[in-house]
Amino acid sequence: MTSRFGTADHHLTREHHTQSFSSTHSPALRVSAGETIHVQTWDCYKGVIQTDADLIKDVDLAFVNPATGPIYIDGAEPGDTLSVTLIDIQPEERGVARLGVGEGQLHDKVKAPYGRFFSVIDGIVSMNETVSFPAVPMLGVIGVAPESGEIATMPAGKHGGNLDNNMNCKGSIVHLPVKHKGALLGMGDMHASMGDGEICGTGVEIAGDVLIKVDVIKGITTDFPVTETADSWITHGVAVEDLTLAIKLACEEAAGLLVNHWGFTYEDAFIFLSVAGDLGIAQSVHPSSGTVIAKMRVPKIAACPKPFKI
Numbered sequence: 001m002t003s004r005f006g007t008a009d010h011h012l013t014r015e016h017h018t019q020s021f022s023s024t025h026s027p028a029l030r031v032s033a034g035e036t037i038h039v040q041t042w043d044c045y046k047g048v049i050q051t052d053a054d055l056i057k058d059v060d061l062a063f064v065n066p067a068t069g070p071i072y073i074d075g076a077e078p079g080d081t082l083s084v085t086l087i088d089i090q091p092e093e094r095g096v097a098r099l100g101v102g103e104g105q106l107h108d109k110v111k112a113p114y115g116r117f118f119s120v121i122d123g124i125v126s127m128n129e130t131v132s133f134p135a136v137p138m139l140g141v142i143g144v145a146p147e148s149g150e151i152a153t154m155p156a157g158k159h160g161g162n163l164d165n166n167m168n169c170k171g172s173i174v175h176l177p178v179k180h181k182g183a184l185l186g187m188g189d190m191h192a193s194m195g196d197g198e199i200c201g202t203g204v205e206i207a208g209d210v211l212i213k214v215d216v217i218k219g220i221t222t223d224f225p226v227t228e229t230a231d232s233w234i235t236h237g238v239a240v241e242d243l244t245l246a247i248k249l250a251c252e253e254a255a256g257l258l259v260n261h262w263g264f265t266y267e268d269a270f271i272f273l274s275v276a277g278d279l280g281i282a283q284s285v286h287p288s289s290g291t292v293i294a295k296m297r298v299p300k301i302a303a304c305p306k307p308f309k310i
């Protein structure tokens with residue numbers, strides 16, 4: 001089918017979405033490994049913030065972060081990795097960022113609720129007449145059905161979900177641990193730009209179109225999703241209101257991959273990550289309750305050119 005990207009094998013409109021990740025959801029689309037899919041996504045507010053008056057409205061959290069999907073990938077089975085290549089991410093032309101009452105690192109310094117619209121034209125995000133910067137479109141939410149139960153699209157976890165890693169951008173591959181047949185992939189919460197930590201709780205929230213390719217790596221899995229870029233691979237750690245634990249989990253996943261796939265001793269992995277890796281914060285919207293996400297960037301060098309040896 002023809003999309004704004006040209007030809008894709010499949011096309012999934014945003015009318016097909018869920019507010020949670022669960023193995024009980026019926027697939028909206030069934031595809032084969034190696035195929036491309038044009039996925040249309042809502043902004044995280046499902047389009048309800050349109051006017052200045054809307055900026056200060058209460059938002060029903062039950063409808064935040066709709067994830068387009070689920071997409072069933074033939075051949076994906078528990079114990080495999082689903083590799084989602086983000087071939088292209090094209091936001092629409094208008095996004096929004098907001099301050100919520102009691103949310104984010106500077107919540108005690110500001111008047112909230114408050115918000116503002118951004119224009120996103122020709123790859124440039126404009127906040128006002130003087131502040132503009134390049135767009136780096138990314139997906140806040142990307143995940144698969146979790147091992148057990150139903151997990152809302154608001155938190156992050158081992159299944160992915162609201163990972164809010166700004167490295168989940170055009171050209172990256174997001175490797176997700178498959179827990180159920182077909183994986184049941186969903187995505188949304190596009191940002192035209194989002195800084196490390198997303199300190200106020202929003203990026204430039206925007207709707208848009210994503211072109212992805214899905215592949216299955218048989219018999220390889222990780223604890224949390226792993227992102228791969230042209231020059232790095234990045235592990236994640238997620239914990240509820242505990243950044244210290246999230247950091248430890250991201251470091252442990254990176255060390256585990258260096259040891260299990262690339263033959264490092266644990267001691268040398270520890271030292272290598274310290275001297276050449278970059279620890280970062282994907283999301284920390286203190287003091288809001290919920291998950292915080294750490295990331296560990298490992299440079300692609302000859303000794304560890306990919307996250308997995310396959």
Ligand code: CA
Binds near residue numbers: 140141162189
């Ligand atoms: Ca998010």
Ligand code: ZN
Binds near residue numbers: 044190191202
């Ligand atoms: Zn968002």
